[in-house]
Amino acid sequence: MPWPQPPEQPLPPWEPQDAAQQPHMQAQLPYQAFYAPAQFVLQVQSTDGLCVAGMVLGIVGLVLFLAFYISIPCGILAIIFGALGIKRVQAEPTARKGSGMGVAGLVTGILAVIGGLTMLILLIAGAYSW
Numbered sequence: 001m002p003w004p005q006p007p008e009q010p011l012p013p014w015e016p017q018d019a020a021q022q023p024h025m026q027a028q029l030p031y032q033a034f035y036a037p038a039q040f041v042l043q044v045q046s047t048d049g050l051c052v053a054g055m056v057l058g059i060v061g062l063v064l065f066l067a068f069y070i071s072i073p074c075g076i077l078a079i080i081f082g083a084l085g086i087k088r089v090q091a092e093p094t095a096r097k098g099s100g101m102g103v104a105g106l107v108t109g110i111l112a113v114i115g116g117l118t119m120l121i122l123l124i125a126g127a128y129s130w
Contacts, residue, residue: 048089051098054082054105061112068123071116078109 054077061074082105089099 043094045095045097047098048085048096048102050081050085050088051100051102051105052085054078054080054085054109055101056105057081058105058108058112062108062115065112065115066119068116068120071112072120075109075112075114075116078105078112082106082109 057074058078061071061078064074065071082102085105086099086102089096089102
C-alpha cells in the first residue's frame with residue numbers, strides 16, 4: 001500500500017475569524033466563570049520538643065532501671081519535661097501537638113524512678129545483709 005502523497009498546492013494560511021461570525025466563541029465556558037487563583041493557607045502543627053524529650057528520657061530510664069544512677073535522674077527529667085510539654089500543648093492546641101508523647105514520658109518517667117529506687121533499695125539491703 002503506497003503512502004499518501006502530499007498535496008500539490010500548499011495549504012492556504014490560517015486566518016482567524018471574527019468571534020461574531022462563530023457562535024461557539026461567544027459563550028463563556030462554565031469553568032472560566034469560577035476561576036480564581038489558588039490560595040493556600042498552610043498551618044503547620046509542630047510536635048512539642050519537651051514532650052519528645054520527656055518520652056525519650058522516660059524510655060531510657062525505664063530500659064536502664066538496673067543502673068539506678070541513670071534511671072532516677074532520667075525518670076525525674078522525664079516527669080518534668082512530660083508535664084511541661086503537656087501544659088504547652090494544652091495552652092496552644094492549634095499550634096502544637098504531641099500530648100500523647102508527653103503522657104508517655106510522664107508514665108515511663110514514673111516507672112523509671114520507681115524501678116531505680118527499687119534497685120537502690122535492693123542494693124543497700126544487699127550490702128547490709130552480709
